[in-house]
Amino acid sequence: MTHDCSFLEDLSLADDQFSFGESAREGHAADWGADRKGEGVVPDAVVWPESTDDVSAVLAAATDRGVPVTPYAAGTALEGHAVPAYGGISLDLTRMNEVVDYRPDDFQIDVGPGMLGSDVDDYVGPDGLFFPPLPSSGDISTVGGMIATDASGMKTVKYGEVADWVLGLEAVLADGTVVQTGSRAVKTSSGYNLTDLLIGSEGTLAVVTEATLELAGRPRQIRGGRAIFDTLEDATEAVFDAVRTDVDVARIELVDALCARAANDYLGTDLPDAPMVFLEFHANHGVDEEIDLCETIFEDHDVVRFEMSDDDAEMDELWRARRELSYAIPSYDPDLEPQHPGDVTVPISAYPTIVREAKELAAEHDVRIPCFGHAGDGNLHYSILVDPDDPAAVERGKRVYETIIERALELGGTVTGEHGIGQGKREFLEAEHGAGGVEAMRAVKRALDPTDTLNPGKIFPETAEGERVREEGTASGRRESDLE
Amino acid sequence: MTHDCSFLEDLSLADDQFSFGESAREGHAADWGADRKGEGVVPDAVVWPESTDDVSAVLAAATDRGVPVTPYAAGTALEGHAVPAYGGISLDLTRMNEVVDYRPDDFQIDVGPGMLGSDVDDYVGPDGLFFPPLPSSGDISTVGGMIATDASGMKTVKYGEVADWVLGLEAVLADGTVVQTGSRAVKTSSGYNLTDLLIGSEGTLAVVTEATLELAGRPRQIRGGRAIFDTLEDATEAVFDAVRTDVDVARIELVDALCARAANDYLGTDLPDAPMVFLEFHANHGVDEEIDLCETIFEDHDVVRFEMSDDDAEMDELWRARRELSYAIPSYDPDLEPQHPGDVTVPISAYPTIVREAKELAAEHDVRIPCFGHAGDGNLHYSILVDPDDPAAVERGKRVYETIIERALELGGTVTGEHGIGQGKREFLEAEHGAGGVEAMRAVKRALDPTDTLNPGKIFPETAEGERVREEGTASGRRESDLE
Structure with a gap:
């Protein structure tokens, strides 16, 4: 069942502000998360509002008519946020960019x-x-x-x-x-x-x-560089130690040996295939003292190399492996596909544990897990590299992905530090927030959007009815029951 | 109409965890704001929960029976937050202090x-x-x-x-x-x-x-002191200039000449009766450079005296006038009472304007307004000193108080930076947030507390029914209509 969106013609929108054309609609069927999983849903119409009044008019009319509206912009979300799960209108906000x-x-x-x-x-x-x-x-x-x-x-x-x-x-x-x-x-x-x-x-x-x-x-002093460690445990313990010692660091990024190897392959560089920590320091005073403090702490954790620069070009070069990571990982092995991009976050004291356990799980279940992320926040980014044509491996990978999320919660963390729940992590919402917490969130949703017009099918676990609709592949009308 | 709270006897509370006694109830009738205005309302019972389970049991039972529950702790709020506006239970959380x-x-x-x-x-x-x-x-x-x-x-x-x-x-x-x-x-x-x-x-x-x-x-370097200016405009412009220059200051407090006089009288000190800015700097590196930067900026605004110390006792002495202000102002003139403690906050660029206008309003309406506050946040604390037995002066003071709030909104600010709305500022809620914003807030309230059990009569403007009940001086049952 599709939604009749012909009412858009009656609003004061210019001709180039809405489209029922296939190419526009298909261009708004997915975001990066859904692309990866082939889970796009084609909206019935695309609208490009150019003012707050446009947005207001479209929402009021869509709510009146029971048509779902899914906001869309760059489409870079990783959990299917911008996918119009039940069809309706994709509200493309890219023209409101002033x-x-x-x-x-x-x-x-x-x-x-x-x-x-x-x-x-x-x-x-x-x-x-x-x-x-x-x-x-x-x-x-x-x-x-x-x-x-x-x-x-x-x-x-x-x-x-x-x-x-x-x-x-x-x-x-x-x-x-x-x-x-x-x-x-x-x-x-x-x-x-x-x-x-x-x-x-x-x-x-x-x-x-x-x-x-x-x-x-902007800080008056900026220095950046990287540290190379022998073991992943040294690297994560060094990060934890620096953070709990209150080193004033502006970026502190982990890259594991597998990521380093991928970056070396991709960039043609000859860095050791070893765990690295990328650093940047911002200060108006005393940046060198903070770097010295950090280096001393890292030495306690057997840092192998500690390279820092205040020259922009040199900093760029030192950071190159980290910067290109999102391209390097997918091209690491043509037979393997990175699945389930995760971004669990834990208290910093638990960071060495979650990283170690991720690697142990990978070994145990015979999958490869490149680990990196905003280590200073306790934020672990990972994906599961598996052969997509090997169903057993895919299944093992999924299990590893889920186990890491469960462990993050047990360690006091969150199922997502920065990517959000979207469609991809709805099943974990209750594990994190409890039935009472989820019900409170649903109550807020019902209070502000009683007809479930806005981005239905996200954040909250889908109901049986919603599942059925999606499994049948139809972009059906929104279901108020999803909020019950 | 009072609320029957005898159900408390049926919960698993120890005998010393609840009371219907007059002295306990009267001790929970007001907070600092209500004390000042003589607006206390005596609850029907006081409960001292000692665990989350206690709180849960009391709330569930109270909601079942339509009994309002007003949380209470130190009672230091300035806007009547802890006043049980419709009677019921005062839930005293001071035992949960571990x-x-x-x-x-x-x-x-x-x-x-x-x-x-x-x-x-x-x-x-x-x-x-x-x-x-x-x-x-x-x-x-x-x-x-x-x-x-x-x-x-x-x-x-x-x-x-x-x-x-x-x-x-x-x-x-x-x-x-x-x-x-x-x-x-x-x-x-x-x-x-x-x-x-x-x-x-x-x-x-x-x-x-x-x-x-x-x-x-804790920062490794702490310095504190004060700056004295000839005019209030110099002082506020100096603060604005320091903040927009991004001086790394940890406290930056304004005290006007009237407050300085009150402090001198109260403390027996001989500081000039002049506007002052109290400062504290926290840093791990470069605190002296930040102080020098601040002094240079203050010199551009004709600072008269700039005194800084890294000695705890000296810092305490330099800060004394600011620290004792909340005692000095009420004792300034026995015939005058500080009414309507305000804490509007504006963007820092508007701080000199709001302070100047407050003083101009005071002159125009023949009331005295001691002004102080967390200047670096654009936060102005003020009260209106009037003879409480002079109804015309009281009325003029109220008008000045309200006008300052209105001006804060016009300048892009907020009606309360840190004290909250409580009972005292409900009438300004819609001016700040618009009808749509207030209705969204009410929708959230209805969603999470549909029977209006929790602290009824706060934040949202009272309905006619609520007004009537309060004017009659009865601690009536909560009114769901208050949320309509």
């Missing part, structure tokens, strides 16, 4: 949700400012997407996550109501914190149409 | 809501750790109270507010369901952010029974 207001004296900028993260940095850079939580994917992902997942990045270990740098939002509720959350003041105790409720809600509660971001001043 | 778990390697501590803020610092201090957002009142106010209002403190300019340092909560919903929010991981994108929804919700959505707080390492 700077609305810029107040450098207040370290604030108001931008549209479709703006690329790196464009924010480019815009404010001439004033010596930057947006600290920018994800590694910031040059291809949008501010709206980052807000939808409460994303974070390499610099989160020093500066925090996206939520820490959003002061307020303009957002449209399912019924078309426009709300302004937060304030331009740097702190407020006025009413419920709707800003942080919407951040990370993955487009299921409202569509963000403008965000007030905070900015930071 | 450290539940402490993980210094992860910079984390789990504490009960009744723990005093300063006790957290005392507990973790031997490990070189501290809880950065501790409010100035931290030695008399509780962690639960700070979470209820999303409080902040003098060090917020460097470290952020309470919400920035809470990783997760255990909380009990109105129906007795216990939820665990957040995670021990330092970041998570898993599901809705219930943690930040509950923080600042003033006990209207859930009762917090345990909080996981993040801690910071």
